[in-house]
Amino acid sequence: MLLLSQGLRREATLLLQDAPEVVVQKLIAGRHDPLPAAWLDTLRRIRGVSSARGRLWGYYYDPAIKANYTLMVAPERGLAADEIVVGAALARIRQIGVGDYLSLRAADGRPLSLHIVGVLDSASELLGADLLLLSETGFRQLFQLPPEVYTDAVLTVRNPREASTVAGKIALALPASRPILRAEILRTYDAVFHWREGMVFVALGSLLLAFLILAWDKAAGLSAEEKREIGILKAIGWETGDILRMKLWEGTLLSLTAFLVGYLLAWWQVFHGGARLFAPVLKGWAVLYPDFRLTPAVDLQQILVLLAVTVLPYIVATLIPGWRAAIIDPDAAMRG
């Protein structure tokens, strides 16, 4: 769970860095709807907007591997109508590479054969793994999208600090639109990719909370027995420092072991078990966008962060009461 979330969070932050200042979606009955090209002109005419560009992106469900691809039109790559660039994980799972053809089923049921002209860097991040870049023509062909609509529009704003004013003007000019500011993008997970992270985040939060409660409980409940032991140790000449050192070792050993076991389990679970444990829960949106098999990505920094949030508090939690007990009079501790 932690692993999963950790990866996705990093993605989101990266994503945000080069996110556009304002994204405009069209809503119909509260739902995201293709945005007519005419809107782009309306948007460009709004004072403060320096440019407006329509974007095309969506999801394609591949029954062969029971997974969803994220499709994006990448005009800057200058792809021909039947050319595509695929993510590393996608290439690996479908066992295809540059030069091969990938056959997708268009929205009218006809097969569409696409020529792979590139594979995205394998070091590219989790979310890039299931990416499929294609040309605008290809996208419209695949999804039978009329030429005058876009998925959404991205605006650049002359003065970034006026973005929210601009958003207000847009909402006024186009009542059916929903302008999303860059700051809101991270919170609207639906905006560019899955909103999966939100869920993971809550779960992560609960787990962390639970973990803290556990550590606190362990710590606060320094039993009478332990207190007595500390008193005895002090009485036979141990220093507060010696006792703390012992507790530290104890705590470190215990939590490191627990951490390693947990990490390995999680790793196995997420990457090899395909998150089978959480499957029933994930099913909810798996029907919409079936989950992708995540690529194993063990990186040192992530481990360090995980260590910091799990092992450290535990150690501190064991130390504090030990210290509290160690500084009291040996006599009091022994009798208490």
Add this chain to the structure above:
Amino acid sequence: MLLLSQGLRREATLLLQDAPEVVVQKLIAGRHDPLPAAWLDTLRRIRGVSSARGRLWGYYYDPAIKANYTLMVAPERGLAADEIVVGAALARIRQIGVGDYLSLRAADGRPLSLHIVGVLDSASELLGADLLLLSETGFRQLFQLPPEVYTDAVLTVRNPREASTVAGKIALALPASRPILRAEILRTYDAVFHWREGMVFVALGSLLLAFLILAWDKAAGLSAEEKREIGILKAIGWETGDILRMKLWEGTLLSLTAFLVGYLLAWWQVFHGGARLFAPVLKGWAVLYPDFRLTPAVDLQQILVLLAVTVLPYIVATLIPGWRAAIIDPDAAMRG
């Protein structure tokens, strides 16, 4: 958290009872899109389908109370174009009743004045609270929806057991469609209402897990001191039953207190604090569909269920090791 989820879960179950056997949505680029009326004919022609009906429903964001209404067309109520029926909570918060007018802003920006001809039963459930029923004409006017599209289609199937076969046929006949079986509806939270519950469910699961870990830890870690005490009690003539009775009282008192405190906190939190604690997390989709203030609904059954899932395991968790310790030889326990 528990409270929130508990309410929503019940809703979902109720909802499922009279859910249609198959719901068909149109997907475009992996996203829900209005469904053309022509599809209904196609659907009706599929063997095994006994009827197909287009549904219209969606969300309306009311800036006045910063909340989302769920709008549904209810043909069976025979409402006129400017007549609506509203949920109890909605009526209370907007301080309107039968005979009043509710003014909504249509998708083209013009205000639309609607006459309230009914208020849904206040005893109706959480999800009904933000409901707004209206006529088809009203709906199309409000959202500027062309007359030949629907939100989705509901089918009745001649033989419910063949629903999945029918779904297969639909996918074949309409490649851009997504048929959803009744069994899948609970899992696709997005289908009829919010998918919020999924999230809550995961969080609830984590919390429950954490709670179990805690209880288990408390239980397994029956300290040496406690074991010794039980041994002494046995040695001075207490029966296993006496010891268990004492432990039971102890456990019951402890967990009941914890439960009451927790419940009151949760109640206050969800209903009066407007779930402020979870606000940052909920924000994610609050931008899409801002959260509705939940109506305080303290019902006995819910409390009992909550009691069962929290207090009972705790008590059992304290009893088992106590029992294990109580049945061993007093001598062994006293020395160990």
Add this chain to the structure above:
Amino acid sequence: MIALHEVSKVFNQGQPNECRALREVSLRLERGGITVFKGPSGSGKTTLLTLIGCLARPTAGRITLDGRLLSNLPERFLTEVRRHTFGFVFQQFNLIRGLTVLDNVMLPAYPLGKPHRELRDGARALLDRFGLGAKADSRVEWLSGGEAQRTALARALINDPAVLIADEPTANLDSALSREVLALLGELATQGRTVLISSHDPLVFEAVQVDRIIELHDGRMVGDSRC
């Protein structure tokens, strides 16, 4: 009344640190009178008393109480016997920390469901008798060694047991208090109760109240003299 037939107790049987604490001890203890078990440290006095008091089961041999075989009675009945027949004073006292002296003394009587006031008065009377009246509401971890020992004695007597088993009941008491305790035990014995004590205190096994002295050595009975 209590009879031991070739009773042995082996700890950690089969392991390298196996310890034969008792070796084929046979013994008949009559109703009434004070019997003292003496012997060097580690000779098995405590072990023998725990076996008699139904706190542990022998590895081999039979123990009968009034003709009833105890050694293979189910745990439920043993509790029954412990509660109604025996009062036990442990060598390390085994008071329950965190409770007051009074609560500790009343503890064995709680499951019997006597009226609380009556119980408390009984306990206070016992404590007064041992000179602990002033300490009744202190927590037991604050007691001095001798005070704890007397508290343990009072606890063993609260249920008015037919057999009092006291493991070195005077180890932490000064001579004056030891004599007082012995006098009290003698009184109990004359009331028909059976008193079994272990001791290495000459003051105890030279006391006039003592009826019988059994000597243990290395788990074996090596002496049995009546005074």
Add this chain to the structure above:
Amino acid sequence: MIALHEVSKVFNQGQPNECRALREVSLRLERGGITVFKGPSGSGKTTLLTLIGCLARPTAGRITLDGRLLSNLPERFLTEVRRHTFGFVFQQFNLIRGLTVLDNVMLPAYPLGKPHRELRDGARALLDRFGLGAKADSRVEWLSGGEAQRTALARALINDPAVLIADEPTANLDSALSREVLALLGELATQGRTVLISSHDPLVFEAVQVDRIIELHDGRMVGDSRC
């Protein structure tokens, strides 16, 4: 060497259950020799020994060690003094459960960082001396009363302290073992170490090795005789 000046100890001061365990005790203890504290149960022997051993601080009065005032030294220095000057045998032994006899004996020496092998050999030698060689690897909760007491003695001696403080070190020992322990203590005293013991055992304070007997009663010093 150790001097007490009008030392008092009051427990639970100001509360209804206030207990004056020591009242203005003044005392000079010279280096070397065996000093026995005697007195009835609850007279304050243990309290006095804990104060001398720096395990607790007096409520009033001053305690000096070799002229250095101990009573208001910060905790850090007290630990230092405890470690290097005193060896303590507790009335209730205070062994650490779950560890073996050997580990318990070696415990006070761990923070000194001596080589482990040397330490273990020293501990084994001490245990052998007390007749506990066979029990070295048993867990302490399995020990008989006398065995535990001897283990506590061995633990107090492992760091070869200048002052040995033993609270009723023979309470759970039979006469033969008591005499042995006394002989050992006498040996230590002749080596120039100071031995302070509390006892109510006539065998102890009538022993030839004892140099001085101090009598306590109700927290007051009531007698001080040199033999």
